[in-house]
Amino acid sequence: MRKAVTGVLLALLLAGCAAGPRVVPVPAPGVAVEPRTSVTATADGIQVVVRPSAWQGHPSYLPNVVTPFHLLIVNGSALPFGYDYGDLRLFDEARFQYTAMPPADVGRLLRWGKAEPGVRLAAAGTIAVPVHWRHRPLFWNPWWWDPWWWGPPYHPSGLYYPPPRVDDVLIQALPVGTLQPGARTQGYVYFPRLRREASRLSFEFHYRLGDAPRVLTLPFAIERAEGARTPAA
Numbered sequence: 001m002r003k004a005v006t007g008v009l010l011a012l013l014l015a016g017c018a019a020g021p022r023v024v025p026v027p028a029p030g031v032a033v034e035p036r037t038s039v040t041a042t043a044d045g046i047q048v049v050v051r052p053s054a055w056q057g058h059p060s061y062l063p064n065v066v067t068p069f070h071l072l073i074v075n076g077s078a079l080p081f082g083y084d085y086g087d088l089r090l091f092d093e094a095r096f097q098y099t100a101m102p103p104a105d106v107g108r109l110l111r112w113g114k115a116e117p118g119v120r121l122a123a124a125g126t127i128a129v130p131v132h133w134r135h136r137p138l139f140w141n142p143w144w145w146d147p148w149w150w151g152p153p154y155h156p157s158g159l160y161y162p163p164p165r166v167d168d169v170l171i172q173a174l175p176v177g178t179l180q181p182g183a184r185t186q187g188y189v190y191f192p193r194l195r196r197e198a199s200r201l202s203f204e205f206h207y208r209l210g211d212a213p214r215v216l217t218l219p220f221a222i223e224r225a226e227g228a229r230t231p232a233a
Helices: 002-018 103-112 167-171
Strands: 022-025 031-034 038-043 046-052 067-075 081-083 088-092 097-099 177-179 184-191 200-209 212-223
Touching (some): 022 031, 038 212
Antiparallel strands (some): 067 184, 088 097, 088 200
């Protein structure tokens, strides 16, 4: 019975991962697109390369919890420029806003199924929250989940509840702050889960070049599991 239940749960988990949406770049004036891979925008000597749906770290199911984008930023200007997580925003076709989340909040979301008290996620959609490890049903204890050699932590019941790895989420996150002339940086930005109704996205990268505010806008479309896509208007 235990093997049967475990098999069903694994099948449901894999099906859920496969059903997640895929974000892809679309052609637009002023941007260079590498089909289904990346989109590049340049202005004032600032270059931003965005790769959606590119997560390859741990946990592998991260795109079912948040929406990771990989950014490469190059400062080809003669001035330093700055940006923060609040300056990185997604908007869907209904102008619903998704603001980038600090990596530490994503780590807390993965470990406990919620962010810190007072932290407001910018998208309410159907968020797939991972199982809270301390509340996992006691009857589900397959041999591969609780081997004795994995070590602590342990639940008071005596069962082992390994938390998800969040080191990749933190280490590979995009650094924020000031980028000096001639410098470049890269990393992942984590947005809240997208709404089911969303089919098109606009990524806005707000930054300050010297004292002047600037913004780069890059378009994307959302592909659902069935492969249907609504082109960007």
